[in-house]
Amino acid sequence: MGAYQASMRVWRGDDTGGGLQDYTVEVNEGEVVLDIIHRIQATQAGDLAVRWNCKAGKCGSCSAEINGRPRLLCMTRMSTFDESETVTITPLRAFPVMRDLVTDVSFNYTKAREVPSFTPPKDLQPGDYRMQQVDVERSQEFRKCIECFLCQNTCHVVRDHEENKQAFAGPRYLMRVAELDMHPLDVLDRKDMAQEEFGLGYCNITKCCTEVCPEHIKITDNALIPMKERVADRKYDPVVWLGNKLFRR
Amino acid sequence: MVEVERHEYDVVVIGAGGAGLRAVIEARQRGLRVAVVTKSLFGKAHTVMAEGGCAAAMKNANAKDTWQIHFADTMRGGKFLNNWRMAELHAQEAPDRVWELETYGALFDRTKDGRISQRNFGGHTYPRLAHVGDRTGLEIIRTMQQKIVSLQQEDNAELGDYEARIKVFHECSITELVLDEGASGATGEGQRRIAGALGYFRETGKFILFEAPAVVLATGGIGKSFKVSSNSWEYTGDGHALALRAGASLINMEFIQFHPTGMVWPLSVKGILVTEGVRGDGGVLKNSEGKRFMFDYIPSVFKGQYAETEEEADQWLKDNDSARRTPDLLPRDEVARAINSEVKAGRGSPHGGVYLDIASRIPVEEIKRRLPSMYHQFMELAEVDITKDEMEVGPTCHYVMGGIEVDPDTGAATTPGLFAAGECSGGMHGSNRLGGNSLSDLLVFGRRAGMGASDYVVSLKERPKVLEHAVDAATTMALSPFDEHPEPENPYTLHAELQQSMNDLVGIIRKEDEIQAALDKLEELKVRVHNVTVEGGRFFNPGWHLAIDMRNMLLVSECVAKAALQRTESRGGHTRDDHPEMDAHWRNTLLVCRAGGGDPIVPDVTVTPESQTQMRPDLLGCFELSELEKYYTDAELTEHPERSS
Numbered sequence: 001m002g003a004y005q006a007s008m009r010v011w012r013g014d015d016t017g018g019g020l021q022d023y024t025v026e027v028n029e030g031e032v033v034l035d036i037i038h039r040i041q042a043t044q045a046g047d048l049a050v051r052w053n054c055k056a057g058k059c060g061s062c063s064a065e066i067n068g069r070p071r072l073l074c075m076t077r078m079s080t081f082d083e084s085e086t087v088t089i090t091p092l093r094a095f096p097v098m099r100d101l102v103t104d105v106s107f108n109y110t111k112a113r114e115v116p117s118f119t120p121p122k123d124l125q126p127g128d129y130r131m132q133q134v135d136v137e138r139s140q141e142f143r144k145c146i147e148c149f150l151c152q153n154t155c156h157v158v159r160d161h162e163e164n165k166q167a168f169a170g171p172r173y174l175m176r177v178a179e180l181d182m183h184p185l186d187v188l189d190r191k192d193m194a195q196e197e198f199g200l201g202y203c204n205i206t207k208c209c210t211e212v213c214p215e216h217i218k219i220t221d222n223a224l225i226p227m228k229e230r231v232a233d234r235k236y237d238p239v240v241w242l243g244n245k246l247f248r249r
Numbered sequence: 250m251v252e253v254e255r256h257e258y259d260v261v262v263i264g265a266g267g268a269g270l271r272a273v274i275e276a277r278q279r280g281l282r283v284a285v286v287t288k289s290l291f292g293k294a295h296t297v298m299a300e301g302g303c304a305a306a307m308k309n310a311n312a313k314d315t316w317q318i319h320f321a322d323t324m325r326g327g328k329f330l331n332n333w334r335m336a337e338l339h340a341q342e343a344p345d346r347v348w349e350l351e352t353y354g355a356l357f358d359r360t361k362d363g364r365i366s367q368r369n370f371g372g373h374t375y376p377r378l379a380h381v382g383d384r385t386g387l388e389i390i391r392t393m394q395q396k397i398v399s400l401q402q403e404d405n406a407e408l409g410d411y412e413a414r415i416k417v418f419h420e421c422s423i424t425e426l427v428l429d430e431g432a433s434g435a436t437g438e439g440q441r442r443i444a445g446a447l448g449y450f451r452e453t454g455k456f457i458l459f460e461a462p463a464v465v466l467a468t469g470g471i472g473k474s475f476k477v478s479s480n481s482w483e484y485t486g487d488g489h490a491l492a493l494r495a496g497a498s499l500i501n502m503e504f505i506q507f508h509p510t511g512m513v514w515p516l517s518v519k520g521i522l523v524t525e526g527v528r529g530d531g532g533v534l535k536n537s538e539g540k541r542f543m544f545d546y547i548p549s550v551f552k553g554q555y556a557e558t559e560e561e562a563d564q565w566l567k568d569n570d571s572a573r574r575t576p577d578l579l580p581r582d583e584v585a586r587a588i589n590s591e592v593k594a595g596r597g598s599p600h601g602g603v604y605l606d607i608a609s610r611i612p613v614e615e616i617k618r619r620l621p622s623m624y625h626q627f628m629e630l631a632e633v634d635i636t637k638d639e640m641e642v643g644p645t646c647h648y649v650m651g652g653i654e655v656d657p658d659t660g661a662a663t664t665p666g667l668f669a670a671g672e673c674s675g676g677m678h679g680s681n682r683l684g685g686n687s688l689s690d691l692l693v694f695g696r697r698a699g700m701g702a703s704d705y706v707v708s709l710k711e712r713p714k715v716l717e718h719a720v721d722a723a724t725t726m727a728l729s730p731f732d733e734h735p736e737p738e739n740p741y742t743l744h745a746e747l748q749q750s751m752n753d754l755v756g757i758i759r760k761e762d763e764i765q766a767a768l769d770k771l772e773e774l775k776v777r778v779h780n781v782t783v784e785g786g787r788f789f790n791p792g793w794h795l796a797i798d799m800r801n802m803l804l805v806s807e808c809v810a811k812a813a814l815q816r817t818e819s820r821g822g823h824t825r826d827d828h829p830e831m832d833a834h835w836r837n838t839l840l841v842c843r844a845g846g847g848d849p850i851v852p853d854v855t856v857t858p859e860s861q862t863q864m865r866p867d868l869l870g871c872f873e874l875s876e877l878e879k880y881y882t883d884a885e886l887t888e889h890p891e892r893s894s
Binding site for chain 2: 014028029030031032035041042043045046047048049050051052053054055056057058059060061075077098099100102105109112113116117118120124126127129130131132133136139140143144145146147180183185186216
């Protein structure tokens with residue numbers, strides 16, 4: 001495959017408005033969409049705003065929507081499109097636009113701060129910890145998260161429902177709750193808050209988050225559904241219910 | 250006059266990678282108010298790209314390991330040019346720093362008895378790298394990010410404000426450190442002290458001034474001055490350049506680590522890192538004839554320490570007490586040069602690299618478990634299945650050993666109030682860094698710089714005052730790319746020319762006339778950068794950001810080239826084709842870079858040879874005399890225990 005001229009359509013604008021702009025750009029073998037955005041910057045629009053860092057799928061900075069699908073710009077190869085196809089790149093839809101492809105993702109940092117942190121047993125000294133690989137693996141899967149926020153962007157609970165953002169932490173932070181709940185050393189119980197404060201009940205397991213995850217984390221199957229089960233056991237198990245009634249002060 | 254938002258803090262940490270965040274944690278735990286300033290979003294720093302692991306002699310995989318052996322490996326790896334006190338502190342404190350991360354919630358891979366698993370890596374005598382698959386850096390950055398959130402939650406509970414003691418200023422770039430007038434006092438008559446730092450928010454382009462008596466630089470490396478690099482856009486040598494312009498000195502700038510295994514194909518991903526963990530877990534390098542060529546490249550200083558046959562190397566992999574280690578895991582400088590030689594001799598792969606084979610070495614499931622992101626990276630970016638096929642790899646600019654000259658114990662630079670830790674500081678790794686010693690470096694010296702800065706602030710009687718005219722001058726300079734210029738230059742073009750020149754002329758193998766040509770090119774670029782002109786406005790304008798970063802890249806590149814020209818020997822990450830031998834008389838010589846005078850945009854660089862203090866006799870005793878004789882002059886070894894007793 002040799003070089004060819006691709007038709008690219010990139011959203012340009014800011015919080016006051018904007019629109020799609022057409023660019024014709026050279027594409028070489030093996031290139032990813034981020035390479036093409038960089039070529040537009042270097043040759044046609046020096047001020048085109050885009051976030052990126054590692055260009056290797058490890059930092060989760062270059063999230064955007066490519067032909068309407070939430071993707072990492074650095075992990076989407078141009079060869080996945082037909083040479084004659086126009087490739088359209090727009091900013092993440094669930095977050096307010098700052099400029100061009102850059103959005104205000106502060107929603108995520110706010111939610112991150114609301115989840116109670118890792119709470120180890122008080123008396124355990126550094127270096128004394130013994131954990132089995134099989135026990136750490138469940139949480140390790142969730143710790144692969146690169147915080148690209150594609151799952152937060154695609155989740156229909158907030159994607160078109162700004163009003164739900166208050167009560168719903170989104171898949172990334174519900175997964176964080178699950179991660180801590182499954183952490184072998186954590187002693188804090190987060191089951192009630194998962195439901196009551198972070199909106200686990202809003203999730204109706206459509207698996208959109210899992211589908212867009214560039215790290216292929218099984219967010220729904222391994223984090224959200226097990227968390228729902230833990231919450232359900234707590235809330236609806238008759239024995240637990242009776243125990244709570246009898247022994248709760 | 251331009252509007253400048255002002256904030257007061259006790260300590261400003263520039264950079265939110267591992268070193269910066271560890272410094273923040275330390276300063277906050279000592280009760281200080283800390284601002285952390287990062288060019289990217291919180292949690293995106295370059296540390297996420299560290300793959301293989303974090304070196305610490307915890308003895309989980311081999312009980313024979315000790316801090317002394319880790320120290321000795323580090324010195325060997327750096328060809329004995331290292332600041333031995335830093336190497337000592339690093340080896341002693343790394344285990345505690347790793348265990349501490351577990352108290353913050355980190356989840357490392359485990360041994361069978363439930364302790365932290367440790368893997369083999371280049372130059373390390375024993376399996377020593379704590380790891381999480383091949384995404385250890387991500388685990389470390391996320392752990393510290395979450396620890397900071399946890400401290401903010403404590404502050405919120407106590408004071409009703411998450412940001413009462415730690416505030417993250419993300420997507421904010423510092424363009425200049427601001428000094429005071431040069432007050433009298435404990436730090437010496439007339440010496441100017443740090444008074445603050447000026448920067449701009451990338452999002453709005455608005456200026457921000459931090460008024461603070463202490464600044465910790467933790468800005469990482471300089472790899473974006475080279476075309477083929479594993480580094481991100483952030484690695485523009487900001488901390489190095491800020492320190493120089495604030496009167497501090499840099500050392501060891503001629504030593505650049507070219508990681509032996511970067512991807513080479515497709516071109517657009519050329520330079521992306523392939524972790525040394527591939528070789529640590531059994532992967533081997535082969536040339537186009539299918540030969541494991543590293544056996545031919547064991548240098549004389551390492552003779553006897555590495556396996557000489559494939560059988561011995563493979564035996565070592567099964568049990569590293571019964572055989573010598575594989576030369577595939579020689580220090581990185583050696584492996585990178587070997588690959589370079591194989592390619593030059595016509596035994597390279599189709600795209601100018603060599604082959605790295607893990608597929609034939611360990612089972613498919615093991616590859617996917619131990620090296621998941623390598624599997625993913627090759628599959629998605631190169632359409633290569635590493636469980637079936639060999640990878641094509643070649644050297645890529647990865648790390649700068651050189652950096653800000655600091656006091657080992659406190660991280661203090663030569664300018665009062667300035668501290669540095671991590672990649673932007675110099676000395677710890679000598680002429681070549683061992684894999685795995687970077688993550689541990691961040692933790693050990695990030696903490697120490699946080700401590701040093703805190704003690705300094707507490708000891709001050711009065712706070713240094715920012716010189717207002719320096720603030721005005723810095724904002725004017727930062728805005729100059731928006732002015733009209735007679736012969737406008739595109740920042741992207743200047744950057745590409747710099748990268749090409751440094752890559753071709755001051756790269757892995759160097760020659761006097763080529764370095765001179767690079768310096769000539771730098772002179773040309775230093776003139777042209779005055780005319781750099783950007784389109785658009787101040788809101789999130791990457792062209793403008795690059796124009797500002799060019800200043801730092803040009804200054805730092807000049808340090809690299811000038812030091813490389815002066816050092817007429819080959820050692821670690823500095824290879825001179827015209828001076829191929831390592832020279833014991835150069836071993837103790839540091840080339841110290843300072844800036845001053847000349848052009849205000851890119852000041853002149855001077856390079857002065859200075860010597861280091863002698864290593865303590867007890868540390869000399871960590872090595873056999875016969876080994877040290879390969880590196881040291883005879884006069885330097887009189888205090889070695891084998892001689893003095």
